[in-house]
Amino acid sequence: MTRYRLSAPGRAARTVLALALAVGLAVTGGLSSSAAPAPVTVRVAFTPLQAWGPLFIADAEGYFAREGIKVEWVTFAGGADTIAVLVQGQLDVGAGSASAGFFNAVAQGAKVRIVADKGHVEPGFRAVALVGRKNLKPGSTPTVADLKGRKVAVNTLGAIAHYVLDRSLARAGLTLRDVEVLRMPFPSMVGALQQGAIDAAILSEPFVTQALEVGVGTMLAAAGDVVPDEPVAFIFYGLNLLERSPETGRRFMVAYLRALRQYVQGPTARNVQIVAEYTKISPDLIRKGDWFPMYPDGRVNINAIRRFQDWLYAQEFIGVRMPVNALVDTGFLVYAAEALTSR
Numbered sequence: 001m002t003r004y005r006l007s008a009p010g011r012a013a014r015t016v017l018a019l020a021l022a023v024g025l026a027v028t029g030g031l032s033s034s035a036a037p038a039p040v041t042v043r044v045a046f047t048p049l050q051a052w053g054p055l056f057i058a059d060a061e062g063y064f065a066r067e068g069i070k071v072e073w074v075t076f077a078g079g080a081d082t083i084a085v086l087v088q089g090q091l092d093v094g095a096g097s098a099s100a101g102f103f104n105a106v107a108q109g110a111k112v113r114i115v116a117d118k119g120h121v122e123p124g125f126r127a128v129a130l131v132g133r134k135n136l137k138p139g140s141t142p143t144v145a146d147l148k149g150r151k152v153a154v155n156t157l158g159a160i161a162h163y164v165l166d167r168s169l170a171r172a173g174l175t176l177r178d179v180e181v182l183r184m185p186f187p188s189m190v191g192a193l194q195q196g197a198i199d200a201a202i203l204s205e206p207f208v209t210q211a212l213e214v215g216v217g218t219m220l221a222a223a224g225d226v227v228p229d230e231p232v233a234f235i236f237y238g239l240n241l242l243e244r245s246p247e248t249g250r251r252f253m254v255a256y257l258r259a260l261r262q263y264v265q266g267p268t269a270r271n272v273q274i275v276a277e278y279t280k281i282s283p284d285l286i287r288k289g290d291w292f293p294m295y296p297d298g299r300v301n302i303n304a305i306r307r308f309q310d311w312l313y314a315q316e317f318i319g320v321r322m323p324v325n326a327l328v329d330t331g332f333l334v335y336a337a338e339a340l341t342s343r
Helices: 009-023 050-060 079-087 100-107 160-171 186-195 207-213 239-244 246-263 269-279 283-288 302-314 331-342
Strands: 040-046 069-075 093-096 113-117 128-133 151-154 180-183 200-204 217-222 234-237
Touching: 040 246, 050 246, 050 269, 069 246, 079 093, 079 100, 079 234, 100 302, 113 246, 113 331, 128 160, 128 186, 128 207, 151 160, 160 200, 160 217, 160 302, 186 200, 186 207, 200 207, 207 217, 207 283, 234 239, 239 246, 246 331, 269 283
Parallel strands: 040 069, 040 093, 151 180, 151 200
Antiparallel strands: 093 234, 113 234, 128 200, 128 217
């Protein structure tokens, strides 16, 4: 496993900026198709979640190395935090949910695009869920309706977790104005529930299972029941791979798509071992949790992106709606699929 550096989320942007100033851009330009690709370092956003599984697999199984890529992991609290550094060329690959920051950046002409799926909601899906404090309503089982006037945490404002919260509240006759929404990194949420600092949170695996297993949380609403067919995460390319070195972007996507095909085999012993190693979460906890559904061909749900953008606009997180072809670049996936078919 490539060694990665864990830094405080608030310092992540400064960390990559310092790296950029010290050593310059890591991504190199076009390579001859007749020669083996020269090794190139690609800086990739890291969050210790099961949904990063395909990226971990691509690194651990040598799929990136096969394409001449060495990954440098840079820690972020969520996908929204990566947008600014992607735009500036200080990060090469972002991963996580789409956010208001992404849509606003594209509207302002920034070079950042969704290039592949990294997780979506299916019926019964609870790998993203609204979890309440166990003692939220002493003497009875709490419901979403009991959150009125309470504190609820999401990892990012104006992103999919915020959207799932809104849709969950709506089913109980509430709105976002009926709760106090706080921003908090996923790893901090279980402890905050236990200490009573928050009353509920939109959690992602493995933290959903952790909260339920240790007895500090109770399931209030699962994403599969609230937003079926909704994407929860994507792979993003920034300025470097979109324009400065698209050849590196194509090679990265070949490795990612190869890893996706292994990932969708489910929580096999090898896949669990890899995810546990990179997240430092116990294999048993990973096996008990939901395995994020992902499309083996990495396809992007265009209609869902339109729907989410409409919600952001209605909530006034964004001021303009963009055509989807300005938000998504499927060319890298098309190349990767053809490359893997011909090998």
